[in-house]
Amino acid sequence: MKKISLIFICIFFFGNVSCVDRSVEIVFHKSHEPKKAEAPFSDVVEANGFLFLSGQVGMNHKSRTLVEGGIEAETKQCIENIKAVLEHHDSSLDKVVKCTVILKDINDFGTFNEIYKGYFPKKPARTTFAASGLAVGAHIEIDVIAAK
Numbered sequence: 001m002k003k004i005s006l007i008f009i010c011i012f013f014f015g016n017v018s019c020v021d022r023s024v025e026i027v028f029h030k031s032h033e034p035k036k037a038e039a040p041f042s043d044v045v046e047a048n049g050f051l052f053l054s055g056q057v058g059m060n061h062k063s064r065t066l067v068e069g070g071i072e073a074e075t076k077q078c079i080e081n082i083k084a085v086l087e088h089h090d091s092s093l094d095k096v097v098k099c100t101v102i103l104k105d106i107n108d109f110g111t112f113n114e115i116y117k118g119y120f121p122k123k124p125a126r127t128t129f130a131a132s133g134l135a136v137g138a139h140i141e142i143d144v145i146a147a148k
Contacts, residue, residue, distance in 0.1 A: 024048050032088050033061055044089055051089055051146045055102070056081040057138035071108040071139045075115045078142050083119075091146045093119055098145040099126040104138065106130035112140060 027046040031037060045052045058067050058074025059081065067077045083093050099120070103112060109128065124144075134141050 029089065032085075035061075035064060043085055046089070046148065049148050050097075051086065051091055051148055053082060053085055053144050053146070055100075055135075055141040055143040056085070057134065057136060057141050059136065059138070066136060066138060071103075071105075071111050072115060074139045075112050078140055079116070079119045082142060082144055086144075086146055089148070091148055093146075094122055095147040096120065096122075096124045096144045097147060099124055100143045101126060101128040102134060102141045103128065103130045104132075104134055104140065108139060 024047055028042040029044040029046060031039060031043040033043075036043065041054050043054055056078050058077035059065065060067050060077065061081065061084075067073045079093070082096075086092055086095070101112070101116075103109060106129075112128075
């Protein structure tokens with residue numbers, strides 16, 4: 001009798017759990033920048049209360065060119081670009097929970113880190129690595145995940 005009761009409880013529990021609607025609405029946002037309207041990726045994907053941003057480089061979005069000044073200037077511009085995208089989607093830098101940072105040269109880590117600390121005092125989780133080349137010849141690229 002105990003086995004039958006246990007089987008009944010398992011069927012009831014797992015049957016009800018599997019009937020719960022777990023669908024998540026996923027929104028693939030088009031870029032708010034007209035010059036990026038035809039890009040083969042979304043600037044932001046929204047799912048389950050989070051914003052997943054595509055990587056940003058230190059590009060002036062008005063001129064569509066990298067800012068001058070190397071890693072320092074590009075890091076500042078890169079984070080300002082992230083800030084602008086987050087604000088466009090009703091979020092902010094203080095809601096960033098995860099950053100992925102790609103440096104062209106790992107020797108730029110110290111310089112980058114000093115600038116980064118000024119923008120992210122809450123210390124989101126972070127991964128940092130170097131790559132042999134980045135889009136448009138950038139010195140840095142950062143993508144983030146932020147709460148909405």
